[in-house]
Amino acid sequence: MTTIYLAGPEVFLPDAMPIMAEKRRLARQFGFEPTGPGSDENQTPVKRTAAEIYARNDDAMRRADICLANITPFRGVSADPGTVYEIGFMIALGKSVFAYTNHPDDYGLRVRSIWYAGLEIDVASGRPRGPDGIAIENHGMADNLMIDGGIEATGGKVFRAAELPEDPARDLTIYFEALQTIASMRG
Numbered sequence: 459m460t461t462i463y464l465a466g467p468e469v470f471l472p473d474a475m476p477i478m479a480e481k482r483r484l485a486r487q488f489g490f491e492p493t494g495p496g497s498d499e500n501q502t503p504v505k506r507t508a509a510e511i512y513a514r515n516d517d518a519m520r521r522a523d524i525c526l527a528n529i530t531p532f533r534g535v536s537a538d539p540g541t542v543y544e545i546g547f548m549i550a551l552g553k554s555v556f557a558y559t560n561h562p563d564d565y566g567l568r569v570r571s572i573w574y575a576g577l578e579i580d581v582a583s584g585r586p587r588g589p590d591g592i593a594i595e596n597h598g599m600a601d602n603l604m605i606d607g608g609i610e611a612t613g614g615k616v617f618r619a620a621e622l623p624e625d626p627a628r629d630l631t632i633y634f635e636a637l638q639t640i641a642s643m644r645g
Contacts (some may be wrong), residue, residue, distance in 0.1 A: 460644060462490040463519050463548065466528025469495045477628055484634060485526075488641040493518040502614035519547055523554075526636055526642075529616070530560040530626050535568040537601050549608045558636045560626035561598045562612075566596045569586050582639050600614040605625075615639070 464483055468477050478495075485492040497516055506514075519525070525548040529537035536542075537559075548555050561568065566586070570579055579594065580587045586594040599606035600616045609616055617636040623629035 459481070459489065459491045460524060461493055461522045462524035462640075463494040463525040463544070463553075464527075465494060465525055465541045465544040465548075465586070466530075467529065467532040467541060470532075473625060473628075476604045477630075480630065481633065484630065484637055489645075491638070493522055497541040503563075505507055510636060516547075519544060520551065521552075522548070524541050525553055525555045525556040526640065527555065527632075528558045528559070529605065530632070531568065532627075535572045536565065537605065542605060545608065549612055553612065554614050555609045555612045556598070556617070556640055557605070558619075558632045560619045560623050560629050560632055561600075562619050562621055564598050565601045566594050569594045580623070 462479075463487065463552050468474050468481070471477060482492040495511075495518075498526055525545065527537075527541050529541060529545075532538040532541075545555055545557065563571070569588075570586070574588045574594075579591045580589075580591075586596055588594060595603060597603045597606075600618050606616050613635075617632050617639070619626075619629075619632045623631065
């Protein structure tokens with residue numbers, strides 16, 4: 459059975475346990491054995507140090523065959539930094555990586571509309587820049603080009619919702635689509 463590392467910020471939600479349980483159930487429905495933060499193996503009711511949590515996740519990533527990461531913007535315009543680390547680590551291990559986001563907008567558009575909301579964007583130079591002079595990525599990708607580009611380089615894909623769901627932190631529609639596609643690719 460293919461082991462799938464489920465990366466994402468769901469562990470921080472107040473209702474993390476039922477959401478992650480449903481993600482694991484769906485992964486199993488498509489023939490995957492889920493692992494990673496919040497997976498069954500990590501449910502021991504003991505307080506862990508940061509180093510212990512890191513070591514468990516590191517071990518789970520090394521044992522996994524593939525990764526499916528939730529890169530829905532978290533606490534800002536971009537993906538959760540821990541999830542981004544996990545994506546890069548899995549790529550460095552030579553694993554296939556896939557990601558999904560519940561936000562339909564390109565990263566550049568989110569930077570303009572959320573980070574610089576209502577502020578003037580300088581486009582005269584041919585490269586959009588915020589009022590602070592910092593360039594705004596304009597590659598049409600779901601997140602920073604190194605995230606999308608790295609995923610695609612592994613043969614993976616970034617799945618993006620067509621429209622923003624009512625509850626982007628919890629909606630599993632695009633996650634389900636990603637699992638379905640990955641299963642058909644591996645079948």
